[in-house]
Amino acid sequence: GAGVSQSPSNKVTEKGKDVELRCDPISGHTALYWYRQRLGQGLEFLIYFQGNSAPDKSGLPSDRFSAERTGESVSTLTIQRTQQEDSAVYLCASSLRLTEAFFGQGTRLTVV
């Protein structure tokens, strides 16, 4: 597709379950970001992939969070043993190196 695609758009899960969020970046974009926005908060950086370099995981809030990216394509963000404080909109963005980022529509995660 022409833009960044995220799935699912909405996810409701029970506390303690694992969830997997998917991001399809724009073809050819070497950089991929995951951010989240909790209610009433700003954009919170989670993880950054750039080409074949080691990802910058400095924003992951706990070891329950992990992300993978296959080459310069799809990325998945996995949250294990979800907690209510994980409820947020999870945004993925991609870019060419050092250029503007294009955001997906986000996945709204609700942990009940």
Add this chain to the structure above:
Amino acid sequence: ILNVEQSPQSLHVQEGDSTNFTCSFPSSNFYALHWYRWETAKSPEALFVMTLNGDEKKKGRISATLNTKEGYSYLYIKGSQPEDSATYLCAISNFGNEKLTFGTGTRLTIIP
């Protein structure tokens, strides 16, 4: 950790008035500054990317300036319209820390 500060945090402006707000950042190793507009229920969209000291960019009624020596950028909106209501985010990237680091945004509300 890069500290990107935006002020004010929120702003109410009468329709037709002009306004501006600020993004401050560390000037060392600066590479680029981005401005994004984030409307409610949508994803952030890039407005400008600026790299050079003294850069000025304009898109319709919105313009931005950049001072890399003192580490700040201004975003100006002339003749505010209701559709300008959004959160305006700035982000920077540095040599040696290429990922985009976002500020917490300025939430702008235009009063009809």
